[in-house]
Amino acid sequence: MTTALTATAAPAARGPRGLLWTVLRVHRTALVFWALALITATAVLIWMYAIGDEARRGMSACAEPVAVDGLPSCASVEAITAVDTYRTYIALIAAALSYASFPVAAWAGGALIGRELESGTARLAWTQSVSPTRWLAAKLAVPAALLTAGAGTIALLNLWTRQDDPSLVGDWYYPDAFIVTGPTVVAYPLAGLALGALAGLLLHRALPAAGLGFAAALVLYNVLERSRDDLWPTVTRVDEGGLELPRSAWQMHWDGETRATFHPESHFWPLQYVETGILLAVAAAATLAAFQILRRRTP
Known part of the structure; x- marks a missing residue:
């Protein structure tokens, strides 16, 4: 008598799998x-x-102390509240986006790379058929x-x-306004990510790598902010009859009468593209260096 044996197949694993899913799961807190930050920012902007x-009505002409000639009262609580609220929250969102590269760099150096190298988690992954x-x-x-x-x-x-209302949100050349209204808003976090990862691979320790990544992003931000006006040639205007520049002009030098050196608003995009290019070049160089270091330190 022959007994037929049927092998019971192991139940298939359910849910997403693979290296990408592992990265998301390990760093699910971040x-x-x-x-949550994106949802909050979206709700605030709406x-x-x-x-x-x-x-904007609160910024229009008003009468003091009471409303006259069809003008609203300058003491209108509603108008004052709306203006202050609008400016405050727009400024908060702009600052958060402008400085996003700092926490990104610290997290990349400390949690994304440094902690896994320090704890040995990375080397364990390399033995699981992941190069x-x-x-x-x-x-x-x-x-x-x-x-x-x-x-x-x-x-x-x-x-x-x-x-596009500078009376409420600041002119185009204000540091925060400049960063959050062009492609630099994406390039800064990407540069911070690459610099943080490089710091993690250099130090192999979470806290020092987080600090180094943060410092590198801070230096990059300050260098570009201080040299931004030099990233594109300025315009010089001379007018012996008296010179008056538009409000949108970013003044570099003005003698108060006949000669001015400035960036017109039309320079916004050239300045954006040059700064974005520098940031992406830094990100690419840091990423390449990170891969080179990794190859030299692993079999």
Whole structure:
């Protein structure tokens, strides 16, 4: 008598799998924080758009101490509140986006790379049929995609909310306004990510790498902010009859009468493209250096 034996197949694993999913799962706390920040920023910007007209009315002509000749009272609580609220929250969003590269660099150096090298988690992954190069590529690709999508979305919402009104949100050359209204808003976090990852691979320790990544992003930010006006040739105008520049001009030098050196508003995009190019070059160089270091330190 022959007994037929039937092998019982192991139940198939359910849910997403693979290296990319592993990166998301390991860093789910950062992912949740990033998602909450995006949701909050989106809600605030939609709210600012909704009160934008009221805020602009608050900036229009008014009468003091009481409303006369059809003008609203300058003491109108509603108008004052709308203007202050609009300016405050737009400034907060702009500052958060402008300085996003700092926490990104610290997180990349400390949690994304440094902690896993310090604890040995990375080497364990390399023994599980995941090469060091593929491990680092996934570590960088996932946050890079999320940062690009998130920062890009908030930047577009920010432009929609501002409606090109410098009286409420500041002129185009203000540091925060400049960064959050062009492609630099995405390039800065990407540069911070690459610099933080490089710091993690150099130090192999979470806290020192976080500090080094933060410091590198801070230096990069300050160098570019101080040299921004030199990234594109300025315009010099001489008028013996008396010179008056438009408000939108970013003045570099003005003798008060006949001669002025400045950036017109038309220089916004050239300056944006040059600064973005520098940031992406830094990100590319730091990423290349990170892969080179990894190859030299692993078999």
